[in-house]
Every structure is written in C-alpha cells, then in structure tokens.
Amino acid sequence: MARVTIIDIARESGKSYTTVSRALSDHPRISIETKVLIRATATRLGYSPNMMAKGLVQKRTQTIGLIATELSNPVRSELIEALRRQVHASGYQLLVSGYQDEDELSSRIRDMAGRQVDGLIIGKITGVVEKKDFWPALEAALKQDIAVVTFSNATSVCVDCLCIDYVAMARKLTEHFIRKHGFRNIWYLGVDRNTIRQRGYFAAMQAAGLESAKRLFLLPAQDMQTARDAIGDLLQHESKPQAILCHNDITAIGVMNGLRQCGYSVPEDIAVAGIDNHQISSFFNPALTTAGVASERVAGAMMKLLEARLGHNHQSPAVAVHLPFETYYRESCGCCCANEEE
Amino acid sequence: MARVTIIDIARESGKSYTTVSRALSDHPRISIETKVLIRATATRLGYSPNMMAKGLVQKRTQTIGLIATELSNPVRSELIEALRRQVHASGYQLLVSGYQDEDELSSRIRDMAGRQVDGLIIGKITGVVEKKDFWPALEAALKQDIAVVTFSNATSVCVDCLCIDYVAMARKLTEHFIRKHGFRNIWYLGVDRNTIRQRGYFAAMQAAGLESAKRLFLLPAQDMQTARDAIGDLLQHESKPQAILCHNDITAIGVMNGLRQCGYSVPEDIAVAGIDNHQISSFFNPALTTAGVASERVAGAMMKLLEARLGHNHQSPAVAVHLPFETYYRESCGCCCANEEE
DNA sequence: CTGAAAGCGCTTACAG
C-alpha cells in the first residue's frame, strides 16, 4: 500500500493540495481554521512528508554529511555522537561516510553532493585544501551551495577549517616528560610515517638537546591489539625507554596492556602518555596522561561554523578556528591524580 | 551555480536525456558506443546523480535507517560502526537516529519513513511489537514496503527480530560467581528499574538459595561517572559485597574505578563482571569478566535479515534469530587470564 | 485567503 500524500489529505479535507502544502508549512496567508482542519486530518491519516519530493524542489534536505577517517576509533565515535546531537538539535540528520585513503574522497564528496546534503564536514585533512586531488569535487559541492567545514589541520581560502593542534599536544606532553620527570630516553610510538603530530615530539626532543630521538612505527591499523603486540616485540629487541608518547589514547591503552604483559608497570618502569583524552582514559588503571579537546567543544564549533554558512552567506571569507586543547597529567606519566600544572 | 544534470550531459553529447539516463544505468538496449560516449562526458562534467530525484521516482534511496537508544554508549558505537561497514558494503548509506523514551519512537519512525529509507533497524525493543505505542507508525512503514528488523528482545508476527539473550548472560555470570568462586553476597548494579537482564541475576540467586539478593539502581544516565560515584556512595553506607554484576561493561569500568578510589582492589576485595564485551574490556586492568556477542556478528545478522526483506519478499513470515553469546572469564572475577570454562 | 499550473531531476512504459 502506498504512503499517504498531500493529495490524500486534500481529498479528505476538501481543500486543494496547494492549500494543504501551505497549511502544513505554516504559510502566513492560510486561515487558522483551515490550518487546524488540515493538520488534524494529516495526523489522523498518519501523514509524514516525502522528503525526496521536498528535497527535489527545495534543494535542501535537512541533512549534514560527515566524511571522516578512523571511524572505528572510539574517540571518533565520541565526536560523531556529539556531532549527531548538535546536528539533531538544529533539525538536521547526520549522514556518516568513511574513507581510508584520500583518493577515495572525491567520490565520497560527490556521493554526498548527490544526496544533496546541506552541509558537509570533511575530517582529518592536513595541508592546503585547494591543492588536494579532491578539490574539484569539493569545489563543485561549494558551487552547489553546500556549506563545508574541514578539520583538523587544513588551510584554505575557500573553506572554513576547524584546527586542532596535535603537534602542540605532542610537544607539550614530550616537554612534560622531559622537564617534570627528567626523562631523556623517550619513544614516540606512531601509527604511520606521515603523522603530523610526531613533529611536536621531535621539536621537544631537539630543543632539550636529546639527540637519541627514537621513533617506532606501527603499520596502519591503529587498534589496541596492534599496539599491544608491537610494544611486546619491540621490547624483546631493544632496551626499554623511560617513557613512551603514543599516537593516541587507544594506542596508549594497547601499549599499557602490552607493557603489563611483559611484566613492566606503568608508570614505575615506563611512563606512558596518549593524545585525545577519550572519556575512558581517566578511568583506566593507571589513569592515562593525555591531551585533547572535548568532543562537545569540537562538535559545537563545527556546528557553529556550519550554521553560519547554512544561512547562505557563501560570500564571506573562509575562516580558520583554532581550538585550544587541554592537557591532563594523570597517573600514567608519574603525576598524581590531581590535574596539576606542568 | 547549479549542479550538472542529465540535461547537460544530453546537450553535450548530442543525445536525448532519456538515452543519457539509460546509458548511465547500464540499460541493455543502449549501444556500447553511446554508453561510452555518455559516460565519458558524464565524468568529464563531474556528474553525480541527484538522489532526491532518483529516490522520488524509484521509491528507493539506498539508505538504511537505524533508530536506537544509548547512542553514547561505546558498545553501541561499536555496533553502529560495524553496521555502517556492512551497510556500505551492500551499497547503502546508514542514517542514525536516537531516542530516549519509547514514546519518541513513533515520530522517529515516521521521520525515517518520510526519508524513504529502504530498511529500518529499531534498537533495544523488549516485548511484543504489535502492542507498542509505536506500532501504528511501524505498520505504516511496513505497508510502505520498508524492510524492518528489531533487536534485541522483541517478539512479533510481522517483523523480524534479532534476539540477544541478556537475561541468560546475567544468569550465567551470576552462576559463575556462585559456583566457581563460591560467592554468596553478590550485588546487581543496574541502571534502571526495568532492565530485563536483572531477571537472570535473580534466577541464579534464587536457584542457589541465596535470599539476600541485594540490588541497587542507579538513575538513568548510564555513564562511567555515575557508576563510579554511585558505588562510592553505596560503600559508605553498606558493608561490601563479595562480587558485583554490573549492567554493562561501561558501568563495570566506572565501578572498578570507584572501588579503586575507595581503596578496594578488584578482584581480591570485590569481584566485578560486566555485560557486552566491549573491545576495551579485555585491555582493562584488571581485564574485565563479561559476556556478549561480537558487534560484527550482530551487524552481519542484521544485514542478512534486512537483505532478505529488501528483496521485496514481504510475504514470508517474520523470523526471530537468536544469537548465541560468549562468556569471557578474565581477571576481574578472580579467574586467570585464559578463557577457561566455567 | 485559496487554487491551477509549472517545475525540481530523474525513470520508465509506450512508440517508433
């Protein structure tokens, strides 16, 4: 059986379907009585508007698209959930799509544009947006009046960017290891060769005159298992460091588990820090030292950026918003529970 | 500037837009040459089909809707992510929507129906679907040919259900506490008065002749903080139990953190178990004893159920699939690391 | 305040 349409409501209420459409969208020049009548029959019939038809004519779908990497990272889930809440609160739905390599982005963007999303969030972009392979697809989306915001380390003259300074986080945590705890043999455990955040580690090590900057890379998949296994392997061949800065909290949790399996205790034998500040990190045993910006903050800033553009002012110049991060010194680096300053 | 449409491609390639449409959808009666020509100009122009228009005429949107509770629970995130992968692999997008109380469900279902989803997954339903307040809305969706599957404890003659036996999990874990470890004073820490899984706890306690079945309820919000604070409060007023079965892994992690703050160690002073088997539970310190079915399993079973219906056989009788669960005896109950049998 | 008509961008019988 077919859906109930405005035609059904029109027939039922003895009005034209034009009037029905207007009554339902609360058009000012429709009498109160007809509005009441039409709304009543609409709910009686269990009517809900066909968003496909509506979207086709209005060119707005009340949908925000999100294209991001690392979807299976719990921290990403936290952000997506926060975003969903924001987006729902503003009357939109969130459509999430993932990608592995940047060359998939073009088709993902086109898909989203084909679904006529009103806004588009593209996640974990580093570098100049206009120089990327996906720029043509993104430009088409912009011409189509889609509001776009990228994160977390992009630069652009055309597109708003929400910037999160992972490099500074890595640097600050490394400096904390060095200055507060006096560590000199510190590892950086990254997930791939290109991570930008390792630069912060190198900078801090170099500034402290620590040459022996050892860095070790896991292969892509950034899950806990990989990190646990990797640290186990490493410690069989190399002498232990005093501290390990991990690519993120998930890696850090894997590493702490691996260290425990090897008989090392954190932070007594080896100190550990992560990056992200996932909710669970403060509940872990030992509580994880980390840095990050709260997902609600990120989601809120994104929605703010998006809503400014959704108001159709595509003319105003692109902005870059830099979100300040917090550092959390907890047990895993050797600090006490309290969030003491460096 | 406007999007490129099939009209643009038709003009560019000197064909009618009917032919363009057919060439793009690989219609058999279009010559290879025109197909090649048209596809070439389509990609040259950066064409991507308007899914609104397509959806309007075809009544299919390549979208699966998910309506669920507890969206901010990391276990739910894990499931959603697994589902998204499944759904993408089958060529669909996933649209996720949340709800707090069951009376919101009707409007959520109508929203999804209005967005013309091809399939709909409705999460955490307990009881007879046909007796629910949202049944009229769901019935309308079914009449509209939307494939529907519910989880996790529903019964229905019209709708497929994916069943996960949380009661049995609670029972099995409680029995494990009793038989394997000889505990007699066991608490059940639930998140609300109506959770079905507490029944398994009661059953096990009763069967063992343990009358003093103490149960304590947290208020709604089922996050780690609440659980941590609650256990702290409780232990100030009552003498400690030997073991605590928690509503889920997240609650259990909060509880373990709270116990640590109070100076108790797990499992030496108090044993703890959760339910869900979130990825992180096996990495926790101590590793958490828990039970659950892997998210990929659940997602796979859902997609299977859905795809059977998406093939338009709405006639075949509704099925109920019961997913077997696994139990993981780890450190937090006093078992060793190995997954020993009860 | 209300209605008839055109049109959004596609697909799909119906003809040729």
Next chain:
DNA sequence: CTGAAAGCGCTTACAG
C-alpha cells in the same frame, strides 16, 4: 537502438 511524454510528491510564483 533511441526519443517524446508522463509522472514521482512536493513547493512556489502567478492569478484570482
């Protein structure tokens, strides 16, 4: 093998 026409369910000028 290809095209002209109707129609999916809405909204929105344009008339009245």
